[in-house]
Amino acid sequence: MDVSDIINLVIGFLAIIVGILMFWSLPVPKADKHANLPFLSIIIPARNEENRITPLLHSLQEQDFQSFEVLVIDDQSFDNTVTVAKAHGAKVIQKQGKDRESGKSMACWSGALHAKGKWLLFLDADTCFTDANSLRNLLLSYQQKGAKGILSLQPYHTVHKMYENLSAVFNTIVIVGMNIFTIWGRRFQTAGSFGPCILCNRDDYFLSGGHKKIQGAIMDDLALGQAFLNKDLPVYCLGGKGIISFRMYSEGFKSLVEGWCKSFAIASKSTHPIVMLLTIIWISGSFISAGMLLSFFTSADPVTMILSGLLYFLYAVQTAWFARRCGNFQWMIFIFYPILFLFFAAIYGYSLFRVNILHSVKWRGRNIDV
Structure with missing residues (x-):
């Protein structure tokens, strides 16, 4: 195992821990008693x-x-x-x-x-x-x-x-x-x-x-x-x-691309710097873990292979765990989770371009000036 592999593995596993800090819980409404409600x-x-x-x-x-x-x-x-x-x-x-x-x-x-x-x-x-x-x-x-x-x-x-x-x-x-x-x-x-x-x-x-x-x-x-x-x-x-x-x-x-493009570059400005930092680390870790998967297939070192495979598996499970708090996304797609992060990065970049360069976004047949 060379130094670069060690560094990437350390960052990758730390990013998983950061992800837990970043998205600790998502509570839902709980009603403990009945009462009169207004119109x-x-x-x-x-x-x-x-x-x-x-x-x-x-x-x-x-x-x-x-x-x-x-x-x-x-x-x-x-x-x-x-x-x-x-x-x-x-x-x-x-x-x-x-x-x-x-x-x-x-x-x-x-x-x-x-x-x-x-x-x-x-x-x-x-x-x-x-x-x-x-x-x-x-x-x-x-x-x-x-x-x-x-x-x-x-x-x-x-x-x-x-x-x-x-x-x-x-x-x-x-x-x-x-x-x-x-x-x-x-x-x-x-x-x-x-x-x-x-x-x-x-x-x-x-x-x-x-x-x-x-x-x-x-x-x-x-x-x-x-x-x-x-x-x-x-x-x-x-x-x-x-x-x-x-x-x-x-x-x-097309509507999916337009919808996320419309909002993401602007919405990110409202995120607290610490939360933004945690998010960036977590997203970066996804790419590092995906890159380390190559070591699983190409390395002759069994320790590198095991740790690389484990890192990829844990990232897939964590991404699925987080996403399925938010929606009924299909489990099998998270085997290919790097595609989800690449798509996110591409749309976020496109959103930045539309907002900061073109100063316009499109939604529901309307051009909206930003």
Whole structure:
């Protein structure tokens, strides 16, 4: 075993330890008791969501808690989103306005202005509640936290097609990048809130300025969380497994690339430097472990072969463990985990190019200036 192999093996095994520190846990909402809950307004911003919104609306009809209204804010859709929403009993608000007033943030703001509920729940159209008691458990969890500020969930990612597994590392990094899932817990301030599922009370929402204040922000979820924090309102971020799920970028590989490119370079700026350092070490370790696999096949030293193979195996298991906290990614793909990290690195680099050089990203048929 030469010196370079020793150094790479040491770094690789240390990176696995760093990974554990980086992604220590992902708690989910827990409701310990039943209580009276206020009337709720569920606000769903929608642009061309006819193929994605039905599971969410259907799951809402099946909830055992039914004291809510559903407001679908149509953001200039040119498909059958409005028809589908009305067919499931939702109230549709067709938002009009100039291009600068379009987008998710202003759709959410429009919904909040029309809402009658004491609590507001903002949901992406591609989310779906898991069980009949999921909504009640979410609301009870918020109540147990004092019903103040924001409770946001990152939905559990459901995978249906092979290309969707390419999101595995992205999902992990998105959650880690919120700063509060390390071994140090909430010692670091959260980067903001998760975007697909945001629950807050009406008074706190308007006190913070709501989505109106963050109009134009590419990462509206992070910006909204910061708006609440600026008013000394708490922001809680939890995993959504067992409560809410989503299927990301079901339209195809192109939408997956556009979706992750839209957000990653900007979102990384909100990650705490220590968490960012841990993340960089963990990602670097994945490439080192992949490189050391060559030693498993080419080295004549049995110790090098054993340690190289063990390092690769442990990285595959750890990557699978982390990713499957976030979604139902297929176990077999993690045998080829270097491909997942290479894809992540390529999209992150492309995102940096679009944000810092072209100052523009594309999403849902719109060019968004950055």
